[in-house]
Amino acid sequence: MRLPEQVMRLGIVVGGIAAIVLLLRFVLLPDTLFSAKPHQAATVVREMEKPLHHAGVAACRECHAEQFDLKYGGKHRNIGCENCHGPAAAHAAKPEAETSMPPLPREREKCLACHAYDSSRPNGFPQVDPQEHRPRKKCVSCHDPHDPVPDEAPEDCAACHGRIEQTKALSTHALLPCASCHAVDERHLTEPRLALPSKPDSREVCGRCHAAGSTDPDASKAVVDLESHGGTYVCWECHYAHLPEGRK
Ligand code: HEC
Ligand code: HEC
Numbered sequence: 001m002r003l004p005e006q007v008m009r010l011g012i013v014v015g016g017i018a019a020i021v022l023l024l025r026f027v028l029l030p031d032t033l034f035s036a037k038p039h040q041a042a043t044v045v046r047e048m049e050k051p052l053h054h055a056g057v058a059a060c061r062e063c064h065a066e067q068f069d070l071k072y073g074g075k076h077r078n079i080g081c082e083n084c085h086g087p088a089a090a091h092a093a094k095p096e097a098e099t100s101m102p103p104l105p106r107e108r109e110k111c112l113a114c115h116a117y118d119s120s121r122p123n124g125f126p127q128v129d130p131q132e133h134r135p136r137k138k139c140v141s142c143h144d145p146h147d148p149v150p151d152e153a154p155e156d157c158a159a160c161h162g163r164i165e166q167t168k169a170l171s172t173h174a175l176l177p178c179a180s181c182h183a184v185d186e187r188h189l190t191e192p193r194l195a196l197p198s199k200p201d202s203r204e205v206c207g208r209c210h211a212a213g214s215t216d217p218d219a220s221k222a223v224v225d226l227e228s229h230g231g232t233y234v235c236w237e238c239h240y241a242h243l244p245e246g247r248k
């Protein structure tokens with residue numbers, strides 16, 4: 001049986017289109033248009049060819065057991081050496097080479113990258129306010145970077161209240177010790193939040209030195225009438241105690 005003429009022609013056209021599609025798919029167009037696999041394979045090869053920059057903590061431990069042990073026993077346990085010292089594969093491979101000696105990151109900024117106060121950090125992560133926490137001094141002058149919890153409690157309030165100390169130092173209250181207005185428990189110096197110092201709670205605290213006829217050895221020449229001056233408000237409603245001459 002012969003097919004009708006129209007069916008033959010249609011067959012030739014359909015066959016032609018199919019041939020073009022197959023030619024495009026398998027011969028003319030590259031495989032990468034149809035599958036991610038060649039991309040992945042090429043990327044793996046490309047990345048594998050890159051030189052390694054980091055050696056990893058295990059390598060550092062081989063030669064720097066002292067620093068490793070110190071760090072492992074302290075709060076920086078989980079911070080890799082190269083987080084602070086930078087990539088050191090070249091150094092680990094050839095430690096005597098001066099050119100690849102890892103830097104010693106002593107600048108404040110290096111520590112503050114992780115410890116400067118930032119509300120987006122996880123709850124409880126130890127953070128400091130760089131303006132308050134011993135401004136300008138190098139962190140490593142008090143903290144061993146490999147075991148950062150300091151051995152000794154600070155002796156002065158300025159270690160943690162730097163800004164208040166600086167403000168007061170330039171005020172008329174410069175010569176008053178912090179203790180003339182705050183009673184401080186020893187424990188406050190090591191575990192500040194567990195033992196908060198007292199704060200003045202009445203006009204009489206200031207009146208001790210500023211009321212007429214005061215017999216306090218530190219009494220001020222600047223005297224006010226405690227009964228009337230400033231109404232019934234507490235004094236620090238108008239005078240900042242750490243800079244009292246600058247009225248709010
Ligand atoms: C094959 C031994 C070896 C390996 C591995 C090694 N180091 Fe060293 N490293 C040395 C030697 C040797 C010195 C120079 C003497 C010294 O100061 O202790 C040195 C010095 C250093 C210094 C001090 C530079 C200075 O100026 O005082 C740092 C920091 C350091 N290495 C970090 C690392 C880190 C991080 C690693 C791991 C990635 C590492 N090292 C791996 C042997 C090694
Ligand atoms: C938190 C950052 C930090 C980490 C983590 C760290 N270091 Fe250090 N490292 C420092 C700083 C800062 C100094 C410089 C200290 C100084 O001069 O007072 C230093 C000094 C060194 C020195 C010089 C000698 C010394 O002890 O002062 C070596 C060696 C060293 N580090 C190796 C290591 C190795 C090995 C590790 C990992 C086990 C490591 N460090 C982890 C910050 C870090």
Ligand code: HEC
Pocket residue numbers: 075076078079083084110111112113114115124125126139140143144145148149150
């Ligand atoms: C890569 C981030 C990182 C860097 C850089 C870093 N630290 Fe830390 N630090 C941490 C982590 C993480 C802890 C542990 C926090 C915890 O125990 O919850 C920590 C803990 C501490 C603690 C203990 C706080 C406490 O009492 O619990 C001190 C102090 C400290 N770091 C000081 C420093 C100093 C000083 C430097 C610079 C030499 C520094 N850190 C650099 C991440 C970092």
Ligand code: HEC
Pocket residue numbers: 108111112115116126127128130133134137138139140141142143150152153154159189190191192
């Ligand atoms: C003059 C000494 C001194 C210097 C300089 C200093 N610190 Fe401290 N820092 C201390 C002492 C002491 C403590 C312990 C008291 C405490 O637990 O709050 C402390 C506590 C900390 C804590 C723990 C805070 C907490 O809430 O648990 C961190 C983090 C810290 N310091 C980071 C730093 C960083 C970062 C620098 C540099 C920018 C720095 N320190 C500079 C003395 C110092």
Ligand code: HEC
Pocket residue numbers: 154156157158159160161178179182184188189190192193196197198199
């Ligand atoms: C080791 C760090 C540190 C030292 C040293 C330190 N403080 Fe504090 N102080 C703190 C912290 C942390 C707080 C709590 C701040 C907060 O809750 O915002 C605080 C709070 C205070 C408060 C406010 C209490 C309150 O109820 O709001 C006073 C007052 C105070 N300290 C006085 C002092 C005096 C005076 C000294 C010196 C004898 C001193 N502090 C030494 C860390 C310290």
Ligand code: HEC
Pocket residue numbers: 157158161164165168173176177178179180181182199200236241242
């Ligand atoms: C003349 C008295 C006086 C002296 C001296 C003084 N304070 Fe205060 N302090 C106050 C008063 C008043 C307040 C505010 C109380 C309130 O708001 O309830 C205060 C508040 C504080 C607070 C709470 C935070 C704030 O800023 O309100 C801290 C921390 C503090 N003082 C630390 C210190 C330190 C550290 C010193 C020594 C450098 C010091 N004070 C010296 C009277 C004093």
Ligand code: HEC
Pocket residue numbers: 172173176180181200205206207208209210216218219220221222235236239240241244245
């Ligand atoms: C232990 C004594 C003492 C206490 C307590 C004290 N002061 Fe003073 N105050 C002084 C001295 C001393 C001066 C310096 C003025 C002078 O030369 O006599 C001064 C100065 C001042 C001045 C500036 C006076 C001027 O000449 O402009 C003000 C305002 C002041 N204090 C307010 C306060 C307030 C508010 C409190 C309570 C939070 C307070 N004082 C607590 C001793 C004290």
Ligand code: HEC
Pocket residue numbers: 203204206207210222223224226229230231233234235236237238239247
């Ligand atoms: C309502 C605000 C206010 C309150 C509250 C207040 N003061 Fe004043 N104080 C002032 C003003 C304003 C001045 C400056 C004008 C003046 O000399 O009367 C001043 C001046 C002073 C002076 C300087 C006087 C002089 O001779 O130079 C002292 C000291 C002083 N106050 C202490 C205190 C004490 C102590 C308290 C709490 C018992 C207090 N003040 C409460 C607003 C206040």
